[in-house]
Amino acid sequence: xxxxxxxxxxxxxxxxxxxxxxxxxxxxxxxxxxxxxxxxxxxxxxxxxxxxxxxxxxxxxxxxxxxxxxxxxxxxxxxxxxxxxxxxxxxxxxxxxxxxxxxxxxxxxxxxxxxxxxxxxxxxxxxxxxxxxxxxxxxxxxxxxxxxxxxxxxxxxxxxxxxxxxxxxxxxxxxxxxxxxxxxxxxxxxxxxxxxxxxxxxxxxxxxxxxxxxxxxxxxxxxxxxxxxxxxxxxxxxxxxxxxxxxxxxxxxxxxxxxxxxxxxxxxxxxxxxxxxxxxxxxxxxxxxxxxxxxxxxxxxxxxxxxxxxxxxxxxxxxxxxxxxxxxxxxxxxxxxxxxxxxxxxxxxxxxxxxxxxxxxxxxxxxxxxxxxxxxxxxxxxxxxxxxxxxxxxxxxxxxxxxxxxxxxxxxxxxxxxxxxxxxxxxxxxxxxxxxxxxxxxxxxxxxxxxxxxxxxxxxxxxxxxxxxxxxxxxxxxxxxxxxxxxxxxxx
Amino acid sequence: xxxxxxxxxxxxxxxxxxxxxxxxxxxxxxxxxxxxxxxxxxxxxxxxxxxxxxxxxxxxxxxxxxxxxxxxxxxxxxxxxxxxxxxxxxxxxxxxxxxxxxxxxxxxxxxxxxxxxxxxxxxxxxxxxxxxxxxxxxxxxxxxxx
Numbered sequence: 122x123x124x125x126x127x128x129x130x131x132x133x134x135x136x137x138x139x140x141x142x143x144x145x146x147x148x149x150x151x152x153x154x155x156x157x158x159x160x161x162x163x164x165x166x167x168x169x170x171x172x173x174x175x176x177x178x179x180x181x182x183x184x185x186x187x188x189x190x191x192x193x194x195x196x197x198x199x200x201x202x203x204x205x206x207x208x209x210x211x212x213x214x215x216x217x218x219x220x221x222x223x224x225x226x227x228x229x230x231x232x233x234x235x236x237x238x239x240x241x242x243x244x245x246x247x248x249x250x251x252x253x254x255x256x257x258x259x260x261x262x263x264x265x266x267x268x269x270x271x272x273x274x275x276x277x278x279x280x281x282x283x284x285x286x287x288x289x290x291x292x293x294x295x296x297x298x299x300x301x302x303x304x305x306x307x308x309x310x311x312x313x314x315x316x317x318x319x320x321x322x323x324x325x326x327x328x329x330x331x332x333x334x335x336x337x338x339x340x341x342x343x344x345x346x347x348x349x350x351x352x353x354x355x356x357x358x359x360x361x362x363x364x365x366x367x368x369x370x371x372x373x374x375x376x377x378x379x380x381x382x383x384x385x386x387x388x389x390x391x392x393x394x395x396x397x398x399x400x401x402x403x404x405x406x407x408x409x410x411x412x413x414x415x416x417x418x419x420x421x422x423x424x425x426x427x428x429x430x431x432x433x434x435x436x437x438x439x440x441x442x443x444x445x446x447x448x449x450x451x452x453x454x455x456x457x458x459x460x461x462x463x464x465x466x467x468x469x470x471x472x473x474x475x476x477x478x479x480x481x482x483x484x485x486x487x488x489x490x491x492x493x494x495x496x497x498x499x500x501x502x503x504x505x506x507x508x509x510x511x512x513x514x515x516x517x518x519x520x521x522x523x524x525x526x527x528x529x530x531x532x533x534x535x536x537x538x539x540x541x542x543x544x545x546x547x548x549x550x551x552x553x554x555x556x557x558x559x560x561x562x563x564x565x566x567x568x569x570x571x572x573x574x575x576x577x578x579x580x581x582x583x584x585x586x587x588x589x590x591x592x593x594x595x596x597x598x599x600x601x602x603x604x605x606x607x608x609x610x611x612x613x
Numbered sequence: 614x615x616x617x618x619x620x621x622x623x624x625x626x627x628x629x630x631x632x633x634x635x636x637x638x639x640x641x642x643x644x645x646x647x648x649x650x651x652x653x654x655x656x657x658x659x660x661x662x663x664x665x666x667x668x669x670x671x672x673x674x675x676x677x678x679x680x681x682x683x684x685x686x687x688x689x690x691x692x693x694x695x696x697x698x699x700x701x702x703x704x705x706x707x708x709x710x711x712x713x714x715x716x717x718x719x720x721x722x723x724x725x726x727x728x729x730x731x732x733x734x735x736x737x738x739x740x741x742x743x744x745x746x747x748x749x750x751x752x753x754x755x756x757x758x759x
Binding site: 285292295296324325348352355359360361362364388498501524545546553561576 | 627640
């Protein structure tokens with residue numbers, strides 16, 4: 122549904138003398154609104170959800186968003202006339218009320234390719250989310266989705282390894298990878314920490330993982346952690362004949378420290394390092410370059426994202442963060458579980474997975490995807506499902522996410538009543554049972570629990586896992602679901 | 614026997630499950646054929662985790678669309694190399710994938726000796742690790758079926 126406009130005062134002023142008379146004009150009169158605009162293939166397109174203040178016209182609000190995220194200042198400046206200023210003005214070109222949500226509007230804005238520095242997420246974000254989210258005439262604003270043009274995509278190197286090469290390097294195909302976060306998060310000495318890593322990997326996991334806040338605290342300095350973890354990784358590799366890894370978190374107070382930690386991880390032969398999202402875009406791109414030069418898989422923990430992605434009326438959707446991270450260049454990305462302890466409507470979460478793994482993402486409104494996105498052969502990111510999941514949900518996880526995902530069972534491995542190895546065995550057996558059954562043509566979504574129970578008859582660790590956690594689920598309504606379909610808030 | 618929970622090398626999709634029967638192998642093969650993958654049989658007596666290139670038992674079977682035919686190749690390979698590791702691999706030639714998308718072991722030697730972990734102590738507390746398969750202690754020409 123289009124918004125009605127008064128054509129006499131609400132479109133761009135063409136008369137330059139009037140347009141550049143000193144004073145204040147409406148944003149739409151300054152040229153930030155153009156209902157006739159046809160986006161170019163080279164434009165970056167953004168969809169904002171805006172909540173204008175009482176009395177603020179939604180089209181003027183959309184024009185203001187376009188203005189404040191590109192060239193506008195609050196008043197007319199004559200120096201615009203020294204430039205090809207129309208190129209630099211972002212253009213709002215469509216406004217629609219959000220379905221069933223009074224007071225909120227979707228605003229589509231197009232940005233010319235000249236606005237952004239090649240290969241720089243920092244620059245793109247400084248424009249798109251730099252000022253506009255604090256703009257007073259809006260009560261709230263959220264960047265819901267973005268279409269990055271192929272021309273701009275090609276200026277980014279993307280994931281240093283990518284999920285295809287990661288699988289070739291690890292020699293693991295045709296099934297999700299399995300991981301676990303070493304617990305407790307804080308307090309273990311290096312020696313004790315390595316014990317947990319060894320037991321998990323030898324039991325059957327592919328990866329163990331540092332948690333986001335494990336850096337170099339008094340109870341365990343980073344070199345102790347790296348030395349002990351790598352002894353565990355190599356011992357487990359020899360015990361199983363498989364390539365194993367443990368994400369060594371190199372996040373530190375300065376980028377120089379991060380490089381030092383990454384170098385040591387490489388020297389010890391780790392296949393993977395890890396950074397937290399809180400290190401910032403430029404650091405992420407630098408560490409990505411380092412990883413590319415040093416044949417390293419780069420794991421990204423999205424620490425902190427919930428502060429700006431979770432509330433539907435204000436912030437940035439995680440699907441936008443996922444797109445930026447694929448461009449910036451990470452190999453693994455935490456993208457939610459749908460069935461676990463952390464926020465995530467199943468279809469919305471599937472939308473994030475598509476963004477990570479697609480060659481070409483199609484518009485898919487029930488999954489929150491507003492634009493087609495051609496990834497131009499950019500390598501694919503391996504999504505990671507982590508947080509409050511257990512072996513008894515294996516059928517749901519495989520059905521929701523398919524093979525290309527790392528399933529991380531932290532508590533669901535380490536909290537197993539018979540020990541960490543038994544926990545790992547339970548998860549690996551559950552996974553292989555479910556992949557085999559799916560490939561055999563069984564309806565795992567509906568028969569999954571039976572398949573697990575049947576398999577558990579010859580695998581006591583799996584039986585114990587089902588007995589301990591079989592009934593645990595986190596059925597809370599999501600705060601962030603699609604506006605276009607009555608999606609179930611829980612997966613089952 | 615190796616000391617891990619299943620007592621054997623755990624590479625491939627199904628090493629934690631009981632050995633697949635020929636009927637079960639056929640179902641997996643058919644799943645791959647339905648998706649348009651090409652199957653290949655490979656064998657080795659050196660299962661080092663980073664031994665990427667096992668010997669090819671013929672070329673990938675691009676033209677073969679029948680699970681029974683693939684299983685016949687598996688059985689030919691088993692007859693020729695009964696004491697080797699044999700794996701089935703499926704290739705997907707879709708643009709942007711172009712790699713292996715399924716891989717599982719369909720034959721193992723009677724005895725799986727596993728690996729030694731060799732630690733070379735270097736500077737500081739740093740150790741360099743080498744995983745060494747016991748199976749390759751003797752020269753290649755003197756290994757194999759007895």
